[in-house]
Amino acid sequence: MSISRQLQQLKRMDWLLTVAVVLLAIGSVAFIYSASYRGPGQPMPDYYRMQIGWFVVGAVLYVAAAVVDYRWICQWATVWYVVAVLLLLLVLFTGMKVYGARRWLGWHGFGIQPSEVAKLAVLVALSYYLFHRTLEMRRQWATIGGALAILAVPLVLIFAQPDLGSAVILALVTVGLLFVAGVRVKHLVVLVVAGVLAMPVMWLRMREYQKARLTVFLDPDRDPLGAGWNLNQSLIAVGSGGFGGKGYLQGTQNLLGYLPRTVAPNDFLFSVIAEEKGFVGSVCVVGLFAVILFRGLRIAAEARDRLGMLLATGIVGLLFFHVFVNIGMTIGLLPVKGLPLPLLSYGGSFVLATMTALGLLQNVWIHRRNY
Amino acid sequence: MIISAASRDNSPRLAIVRVGIALGLLFLMVNLFHVQIMDRDRYGDREQAQSLRRIRLPAARGEIVDRNGVVLANNRPSYDIAISLDQLGRVSKRQDVARIAETNILAMSRAIGLPVTVTDENIRNHYYRRRPLPLPLWRDLPAATVAAFEERAGNWPGTDLIVTPVRQYPYASLAAHLLGYCGKAEQTEDEEVENFYYYQSDSTGKQGVERAFDDDLRGAPGGHTIRVNPSGMKVGEVGDKPAERGNRIVLTIDVRIQQIVENALAHTVLPAGKKLCGAVVVIDPRNGEILALASAPTFDPNVSVVPLLNATGSPLLNHATGARYAPGSTFKPVTLLAGLESGKVSASDTAVCGGGLQIGNRRFGCWNTHGHGRMDAFTAMMQSCDVWFYQEGMRAGVEAITRMAGELGLGQSASVDFAHDLAGGVPTPEWKREHFNEKWWESDTAQLAIGQSYLLATPLQMANVAATLGNGGTRWRPFAVKQIESPDGKTLQITQPVVLSRLSVRSQNLAVVRQAMLGAVQSAQGTGHHAAVRGLTVAGKTGTAEFNKKDGINRAWFIGFAPFEQPVVAVAVLIEDGVSGGHVAAPVAGQIFAGIFKSSLETTGGGPIYVD
Numbered sequence: 001m002s003i004s005r006q007l008q009q010l011k012r013m014d015w016l017l018t019v020a021v022v023l024l025a026i027g028s029v030a031f032i033y034s035a036s037y038r039g040p041g042q043p044m045p046d047y048y049r050m051q052i053g054w055f056v057v058g059a060v061l062y063v064a065a066a067v068v069d070y071r072w073i074c075q076w077a078t079v080w081y082v083v084a085v086l087l088l089l090l091v092l093f094t095g096m097k098v099y100g101a102r103r104w105l106g107w108h109g110f111g112i113q114p115s116e117v118a119k120l121a122v123l124v125a126l127s128y129y130l131f132h133r134t135l136e137m138r139r140q141w142a143t144i145g146g147a148l149a150i151l152a153v154p155l156v157l158i159f160a161q162p163d164l165g166s167a168v169i170l171a172l173v174t175v176g177l178l179f180v181a182g183v184r185v186k187h188l189v190v191l192v193v194a195g196v197l198a199m200p201v202m203w204l205r206m207r208e209y210q211k212a213r214l215t216v217f218l219d220p221d222r223d224p225l226g227a228g229w230n231l232n233q234s235l236i237a238v239g240s241g242g243f244g245g246k247g248y249l250q251g252t253q254n255l256l257g258y259l260p261r262t263v264a265p266n267d268f269l270f271s272v273i274a275e276e277k278g279f280v281g282s283v284c285v286v287g288l289f290a291v292i293l294f295r296g297l298r299i300a301a302e303a304r305d306r307l308g309m310l311l312a313t314g315i316v317g318l319l320f321f322h323v324f325v326n327i328g329m330t331i332g333l334l335p336v337k338g339l340p341l342p343l344l345s346y347g348g349s350f351v352l353a354t355m356t357a358l359g360l361l362q363n364v365w366i367h368r369r370n371y
Numbered sequence: 372m373i374i375s376a377a378s379r380d381n382s383p384r385l386a387i388v389r390v391g392i393a394l395g396l397l398f399l400m401v402n403l404f405h406v407q408i409m410d411r412d413r414y415g416d417r418e419q420a421q422s423l424r425r426i427r428l429p430a431a432r433g434e435i436v437d438r439n440g441v442v443l444a445n446n447r448p449s450y451d452i453a454i455s456l457d458q459l460g461r462v463s464k465r466q467d468v469a470r471i472a473e474t475n476i477l478a479m480s481r482a483i484g485l486p487v488t489v490t491d492e493n494i495r496n497h498y499y500r501r502r503p504l505p506l507p508l509w510r511d512l513p514a515a516t517v518a519a520f521e522e523r524a525g526n527w528p529g530t531d532l533i534v535t536p537v538r539q540y541p542y543a544s545l546a547a548h549l550l551g552y553c554g555k556a557e558q559t560e561d562e563e564v565e566n567f568y569y570y571q572s573d574s575t576g577k578q579g580v581e582r583a584f585d586d587d588l589r590g591a592p593g594g595h596t597i598r599v600n601p602s603g604m605k606v607g608e609v610g611d612k613p614a615e616r617g618n619r620i621v622l623t624i625d626v627r628i629q630q631i632v633e634n635a636l637a638h639t640v641l642p643a644g645k646k647l648c649g650a651v652v653v654i655d656p657r658n659g660e661i662l663a664l665a666s667a668p669t670f671d672p673n674v675s676v677v678p679l680l681n682a683t684g685s686p687l688l689n690h691a692t693g694a695r696y697a698p699g700s701t702f703k704p705v706t707l708l709a710g711l712e713s714g715k716v717s718a719s720d721t722a723v724c725g726g727g728l729q730i731g732n733r734r735f736g737c738w739n740t741h742g743h744g745r746m747d748a749f750t751a752m753m754q755s756c757d758v759w760f761y762q763e764g765m766r767a768g769v770e771a772i773t774r775m776a777g778e779l780g781l782g783q784s785a786s787v788d789f790a791h792d793l794a795g796g797v798p799t800p801e802w803k804r805e806h807f808n809e810k811w812w813e814s815d816t817a818q819l820a821i822g823q824s825y826l827l828a829t830p831l832q833m834a835n836v837a838a839t840l841g842n843g844g845t846r847w848r849p850f851a852v853k854q855i856e857s858p859d860g861k862t863l864q865i866t867q868p869v870v871l872s873r874l875s876v877r878s879q880n881l882a883v884v885r886q887a888m889l890g891a892v893q894s895a896q897g898t899g900h901h902a903a904v905r906g907l908t909v910a911g912k913t914g915t916a917e918f919n920k921k922d923g924i925n926r927a928w929f930i931g932f933a934p935f936e937q938p939v940v941a942v943a944v945l946i947e948d949g950v951s952g953g954h955v956a957a958p959v960a961g962q963i964f965a966g967i968f969k970s971s972l973e974t975t976g977g978g979p980i981y982v983d
Contacts, residue, residue, distance in 0.1 A: 039606075180384045236421070239406045239414020256422055256600045279407040283400070290396050297389050301382055313388065324395050331406050333399075 006067040013066060013362045014299065020291040021062075021358055024343040025055045027273070027285070032346045034249050035264040035272045047265050047346050054348045058355030065359025069367055073360070074307055077121075077128035081150070084121035087114035088157035095161075103161050115166045116353035118154045119318060122170060123177075123357075125150050127310035130181040138182050144191060147178060162207070165339035169321045171195065176317040177310060180300075233258045234268055234330045237275040238282075245278030265346040267338055271330045285344070289323045292358070299365045308364040315357045423609065424503055424597050430590030431536040433617030435550060435580060438660075438853055441626045444550055444581070444672075446536040450517045452479070453505035455529045456498045457605055469494045475527045476508060482526075483519045485509050503597055503605045505531060538574055544669045546629050548689040549622070549661075549789060549851055551579025552672035577676075578687065580620060580789045580851060587855055590617030616858040623660035623853045628653060631966030632663040635959045639667075639946055649927075649946040650690035650830040652849075653963065656838035656932055656941045658868035659847025661787070664831075666690040692792035695827040696945060699916030700755045700898075700952065701928045702776075702822025704840055704884050707748060707760075709775035710767035711880035718748040718883045720766075724758035730814045735761060738915065752887035755898045755913060755953075757821050764820020765813055772819055773797050778874055779836045780846055781828050788866070789851045795832055798825035822914060833930050834943035840888070841910070841932030841941050844874035844881055888912050889935050892957075899929060901957035904965045908935035911942075911960065913952030924948050929956035933964050940967055 033048040065073075087105065091114045096104040105112050126147055133143045151174050159167040179188060203211070237253035246252065253259045254272045264272055273281045293316055300312035319342050326341040328334035340347055342354045406414065435444035454476065456468055472494050480487045489508060497506045508530075512520070517532065524530060538553045553574040575589065576582035593614030598607045632651045639647055646668075653663040668686040670679060679687050688694060710716030726742035727734050737743065737757040743750070751759035764772060776782060782797035796802075798819065800811035818824030828836075831849060839846045848869040855864040874881065888910040892899040898913040911931020918924045927949025932938035942960050949955040 176388065180388060182384065235406065236414050236418050238403070239410050240418035241407055242411040242415065243408060252422055252598070253418060256598060256606060258418075258421065258601050274403070274407065279403060282403045282407060286396055286400055286403070293392050293396070294389070297385060297392070301385050309385070313385065316392070317388075320392050320395065324399065327399050327403075331402055333402055 007063075009067055009366050010063065012366045014295055014365045017292060017295040017358070017362065017365075020288045020295075021343060021355075024285075024288050024292075025058075027288075028269070028344045028346075029055070030248070031269055031273050031276070031344070032265045034251065034276060035254055035269060035346075036261075037249050037255065039255065050348070051346050051351070054351040055355075058351050061352055062355045062359040062362070065356045066362035066366060068363070070308060070311060070360055070363040071305075071367075073363075074124055074128045074131075074311070077125045080121040081125040084114065084118040085153055085157065087112075088118055088154055090114070092157060092160060103163055113347075113349040115158045115161065115163050116349040118158060119166060119170055119173075120353055120357055122151060122154050123173065123314040123318060124311065126174060126177050127307055127314055130177060130310055131305070131307040133181075135182065139184050141187060143181075144178060144183060144187055147174060159202075163338070164206075165325065169318065169325065169339070172321050173314055173317045177314050180313045181306075181310060230260060230263060230268070231329075231332055233260070234271040235332050237268075237271040238331055241275040241278040241281070243279050245274070245276045245281055248276050251275035266340050267326065267345060268330060269345050270327050270341050273344070274330070286323075286327070289319070289342075293320055293323075296361050299361055299368070302368045303364050304367055304369040308367065312361055312364045315361050318357065319354070422598055422600075424599050426504060426595040426597065428593035428595055428614045429535070429574075430592050430614035431616045432538060432553070432574065433588040433590060433858065434619045435588070435622060436619065437622050437624050437626045437629070439625065440621075442541055443546060443622070443626070444538065444540050447539040448534045449511040449537040451507045451510045451533045451535060452483075452512065452520055453507045453531055453533045454527075455505045455531060456494070457502050468498055472506075472529075475530065479508070479520075479527055479530065482523055483509075483516050485512075485516065503599060505533060507533070511537065538672075540672045542626065543673060544671045545626070545633060546624060546664065547579075547669050547672050548666040548687075548691065549579050549624065549664045550672065551576050551581035551583075551789075552670075552676050553577060553581055554676070578790075579689070580622065583789045584620055584852060584855075588617040588620060590858075591615040618863060619856040619858060619860075620852055621854045621856060623655075623851050624663055628967055629663040629665065632963055633665045633669075635962035635966065636665050636667050636944075638962070639949075639955060639959050641946070641948075641955065642950060645948050645950075647946070648684070648690065648948065649944070650694070651945075651959065651963065652691050652831050652834035652943045653967075654834045654838045654847075654849055654941045656842040656847075656938045659835075659838070659849045660853065660868070661849050661851045662940065664689075664691050664851070689790060690945065690947070691830045692787065692790045693829075695793050695795050695829055696926045696928075696947075697826055697916035697918070698781075698822040698828045698833055699914030699926060699928055700757075700822055701833055701836075701912045701914035701930045701943075702826060702828075703752060703755065703760055703820070704888055704912055705775050705779055705781075705836065706764050706767070706772055706820045706822075707752065707887065708840075708874075708876060708880060708884045709771040710763045711883060712775065712876050713767045713771040715766045715768070715771075716748075716763045718887075720759075720763060721745055721747050722751075722756075722759045722762045724756050726758075728758045728761045728817070730761065730765075730817055731812065733814060735814065735817060748883065749887050749890055752884075752912070753890040753894050753897045755891070760820045761817040765816050767820075769800060769811060769816045769819060772816070773799050776826075778846075778872060779839055780871065781826075781832055781836070785829075785831055785835060785849050785871075787831065787849050787851065792831055793829050795828040796825065822916060830943045830945045833928065833945070834941055837911070837930040837932050837943060838938075838941035839874065840881065840885060841938035843878070844876060846871045846873070885910055885935070888931070892931060898953040899931065899957045899960075901953060902929055902931055902960040902964065904933075904961060904968065907933055907964060907968050909933040909961075909964055910935045910938075911957070913957050915949075915951045915953070918947075925950060927952045927955040929960040931960055931964075933968070940964070 029048050029051050032051050036044045036047050038044050091105050103113050103115060105114055129146060129150055137143050155167055155170055175192065233253060237259050251272055253275050254264050259268055259271055273285060296312055296316035300309045303309040303312055322339060322342045325334055325339050340350050431446045434442055436442050454472055456472060469491060473491065476487055554577045555574060576585040594612045596609040597605050598609055600606050632653060636651050641647060648667055650666045655662055666689045670676060670686040676687060679685050723745050724737050724743035726740045727736040743754055743756040746756045746759040776797045782795055784794045785792050803809055803811050815824050819826060835849055848871050850866055852866055854862055854866060856862050891897040892902050892909045892911045899911045902911050903909055909931055911929055914928030916926040918926050927946040929944045929952055932941040942963055944956040944959045946955050
């Protein structure tokens with residue numbers, strides 16, 4: 001196929017999905033600007049410009065991931081998987097230490113987060129693996145064992161960084177994939193129960209700051225100046241936004257630095273939006289994500305084969321858990337973890353990974369059954 | 372080919388995933404609704420509480436002036452040198468702020484020659500708790516020091532000269548008990564409020580007019596709202612409300628009369644070793660205006676009264692309204708009026724005083740142990756014969772006397788406007804039974820007739836008795852605040868004189884009493900003769916109430932009014948340890964009358980000096 005013919009196929013993509021992505025990207029740049037704003041005439045970090053750059057690169061990946069047939073991409077699943085594991089190993093030994101965790105591989109001032117790449121690679125690998133199991137095989141423990149084996153290596157490496165949030169999301173997405181792949185519910189229940197029972201063991205392996213972050217959401221006032229600070233300030237920001245918000249660039253929680261400036265543009269960007277645009281802004285954000293997620297599930301249902309269905313469902317699951325955990329975190333429903341909000345939060349690796357994932361989603365749609 | 376395996380068989384599970392995601396998003400929306408709509412105010416308050424600071428700007432208190440506009444209380448600027456720690460914070464790391472501040476303070480201290488007054492701990496406390504507020508280093512500096520500081524202020528970053536209003540009483544202790552004094556308003560205990568507001572306390576009135584009219588004088592404090600960042604640095608201003616000056620209070624007193632009164636009181640002639648303690652009240656009998664009110668010992672409200680607060684025999688006590696004394700013979704006009712009104716006593720009733728009277732099985736003495744001889748109402752009043760009043764009092768009966776005492780305002784608070792004045796007490800048979808579980812004897816009535824026997828009154832009450840008798844029977848409510856004006860001079864409120872009651876007595880009976888009181892001063896044999904002033908007709912009555920017979924402590928009293936025909940002043944003088952009313956209190960009253968009527972006596976036709 002010539003490149004021009006492949007690009008021709010783009011016309012078949014889900015335009016509503018693309019519109020939602022573009023709107024969120026515009027919102028991302030606008031509110032990253034707001035999150036770094038320090039007042040008129042004050043110098044400010046140019047995260048928003050960087051983010052524009054990431055979205056430009058992301059758009060290329062979006063198109064690329066959309067047009068190259070996903071079946072071809074998935075044939076190389078083993079390669080993606082091995083590369084991801086190697087990156088994870090590399091980051092563990094040579095990564096930059098940021099806030100006590102090695103999550104970054106950096107060179108020449110740029111850095112990538114291998115865990116973002118790994119999430120996508122594991123998704124592709126699992127989809128490809130489950131796609132090759134027959135119905136009978138999928139109803140046996142062996143399939144679950146195989147899936148867990150694929151999951152295990154990257155999961156342990158991500159957990160060791162430590163990047164607890166990504167590890168948990170990866171595990172949840174795997175369970176979701178097994179579910180839609182048709183694994184016996186009985187087996188899944190056993191798996192989930194086993195996972196829950198394993199938690200105390202994980203707890204013992206966790207560092208003190210991780211424990212504090214996990215428990216503080218139960219009672220944010222327990223340590224309002226320490227672990228509870230971000231949560232408290234985020235809640236105050238979201239709550240004080242009220243119905244209509246305080247206005248763009250008017251969010252005092254963010255402007256004065258109560259919402260820490262280190263996290264406002266990335267993990268807590270939703271708090272900035274909710275403070276400045278209020279409940280109306282929150283509805284818009286959740287609404288746009290709802291468009292993406294439900295279009296994604298429609299793509300899964302209309303996929304030409306189980307591979308496409310699994311891939312689309314996995315991507316939707318990945319996005320959903322990120323949205324749910326991140327927004328839940330900003331209003332104190334879930335433990336505070338360093339999980340960004342897809343398409344909105346500042347961050348190169350995550351923007352690129354998300355745009356690639358969304359491109360794959362379009363890919364499944366473009367190559368759907370009935371053309 | 373396996374690839375063609377349809378995904379349709381999985382759609383029930385995809386549907387479940389769809390429902391799960393829908394529920395998840397709904398759950399987020401419900402919670403966002405809760406936080407942003409239902410709990411909006413709670414989080415809004417918390418947002419303000421942590422980022423807004425309100426600095427109170429104290430209002431300047433209103434002036435207090437006398438009836439002629441002479442200023443008795445106002446404000447003067449106090450120049451304080453203060454340091455703003457948050458400005459130091461801009462140029463240095465937080466840990467070093469206290470050290471830099473200390474270095475600067477030390478350098479300043481050397482340059483202007485004042486000792487360092489703040490400790491390291493003060494600075495740190497201030498830095499952590501009220502950073503945007505300037506920390507005062509030296510208060511109320513003399514002009515020379517201020518000039519020395521101004522010259523070199525540029526050398527010390529973050530320091531500033533701050534001007535605050537301080538209450539000032541230009542006449543120092545003059546009318547101190549009436550004016551009262553000011554102190555720091557109590558700081559709020561509430562931590563939350565304390566953090567939200569930077570409280571710069573106003574001064575509030577603690578006594579007298581300053582306290583009773585605090586609402587008017589206080590004005591409205593202004594506010595200065597600023598935003599602070601998480602480290603407490605000021606990042607912007609939100610709003611400003613200027614402080615409003617308090618209202619101006621115009622008193623009924625006349626500074627000149629007050630000076631005459633205080634001068635006369637200060638010159639009370641006492642035997643060596645006795646400490647002056649007493650009170651004088653001067654009232655206008657035509658409307659109840661208090662023209663002067665003095666209490667001794669006195670104090671200077673410009674100076675902190677804190678050391679005086681718990682002192683025994685505190686100079687802060689207003690003896691004119693806050694202390695009760697047996698009125699002694701100054702009560703005799705009341706007894707006489709009661710007797711005449713009862714119809715059982717006549718002015719021409721005579722009794723022979725042999726220096727005492729046997730009542731029951733006990734002998735009651737007259738102050739003149741040699742006896743006054745034959746007495747009638749006029750001579751008995753003139754010479755204050757106890758025996759005549761024992762007899763006439765018993766004839767009139769306790770009921771008539773206590774009723775008349777009540778009509779004249781004894782036993783009840785005069786409800787003056789500037790203080791809670793005491794009610795005193797008029798004993799009755801019921802009262803005695805209740806408190807002592809004893810019968811009321813005839814001898815109790817005799818004692819009551821001469822103003823002893825549990826009878827208690829304040830000098831203010833006795834001044835009002837004199838005023839009521841003087842003006843022909845109208846009892847006015849005594850008051851000290853004539854009007855209230857806004858800071859720019861508009862009249863807000865004028866006190867209307869209030870008639871509390873009118874005596875239900877026949878005018879001829881009142882005339883007898885007034886005539887008898889005239890004799891007590893004007894006659895050369897009158898006990899109150901020392902209150903007489905040449906060219907003026909003064910009526911009055913002395914009193915010498917036994918307080919402690921063993922130590923020979925007597926309450927010396929004089930009450931009176933002048934001029935007799937058309938009284939314009941009524942006076943009560945009380946000296947706590949005063950030997951005798953005639954020799955100690957009456958001369959004080961005499962000086963007061965002479966002072967007040969001086970100009971009118973010198974220039975024919977003029978009224979007393981205070982008349983508007």
